[in-house]
Amino acid sequence: MKRYTCSGFTLLEVTFVLVILGLLIGGLMRPLLNSREQLMQSRADLQLTNARNALLGFAARNGRLPCPASADSAGTETLNEIGCDIYQGFLPVVSLGLAGPLDAQILLLDPWSKRIDYSVSSSDSDSNGMADFPTSGGMREAGLSRLQGDLKVFHWLGKDCSDLQLRASHVVAVIYSDGKNTNASNAEQLNRSNSGSYATGAYSQSTDCGYDDHVQWLSDSALFTQMLRAQQLP
Numbered sequence: 001m002k003r004y005t006c007s008g009f010t011l012l013e014v015t016f017v018l019v020i021l022g023l024l025i026g027g028l029m030r031p032l033l034n035s036r037e038q039l040m041q042s043r044a045d046l047q048l049t050n051a052r053n054a055l056l057g058f059a060a061r062n063g064r065l066p067c068p069a070s071a072d073s074a075g076t077e078t079l080n081e082i083g084c085d086i087y088q089g090f091l092p093v094v095s096l097g098l099a100g101p102l103d104a105q106i107l108l109l110d111p112w113s114k115r116i117d118y119s120v121s122s123s124d125s126d127s128n129g130m131a132d133f134p135t136s137g138g139m140r141e142a143g144l145s146r147l148q149g150d151l152k153v154f155h156w157l158g159k160d161c162s163d164l165q166l167r168a169s170h171v172v173a174v175i176y177s178d179g180k181n182t183n184a185s186n187a188e189q190l191n192r193s194n195s196g197s198y199a200t201g202a203y204s205q206s207t208d209c210g211y212d213d214h215v216q217w218l219s220d221s222a223l224f225t226q227m228l229r230a231q232q233l234p
């Protein structure tokens, strides 16, 4: 008489193996996901640095900063006779000749496929009714001694959600990416407020106080240095 023996695994053994496999895969995937996220953050920083350099190049060639693009200006600036139609908008990728991924409205996208914001100062230091920085001859007319950017950048210290300290005043242009997440911290809310004030800070994924934005700015003194070199000023 034949005797049959069961050589399969019990449910408990299979569950145990699956748990171990899950832990192993999770452990291997986490560093890969972290390094992918770090790569995307580096790409965002590089994009903003290239955009800042393009702004300086535009100023050296044209003697002024470009106006922001609007959602429907097909990547071109919104310049009029006395300044810009809007002072907070998007990078005018066509006017700047910037390379990179675009959406259907010809607006530059960051590594998370979000539009990159750009603001320019609306300052009218000589009160002639024309914004100094984006209008042709506006800076030369106002003169170096009077010119002053009116955007501000604050620094989030990472201790308290509301603890923002002034990082840079007299700013003429800000370029900003929301990063991967749209967090509710005061620093990120300030960046989305279109108030002319922005915040930079350390990366944090705290649930109530997270910050993963990327912000670069151009101070008026950095712009003047470039304008003097290019003989666009005085």
Ligand SMILES: [Ca+2]
Pocket: 123, 124, 125, 126, 127, 128, 129, 130, 131, 132, 138, 142
């Ligand atoms: Ca003016």
Ligand SMILES: [Ca+2]
Pocket: 177, 178, 179, 180, 181, 182, 183, 188, 211, 212, 213
């Ligand atoms: Ca963010």
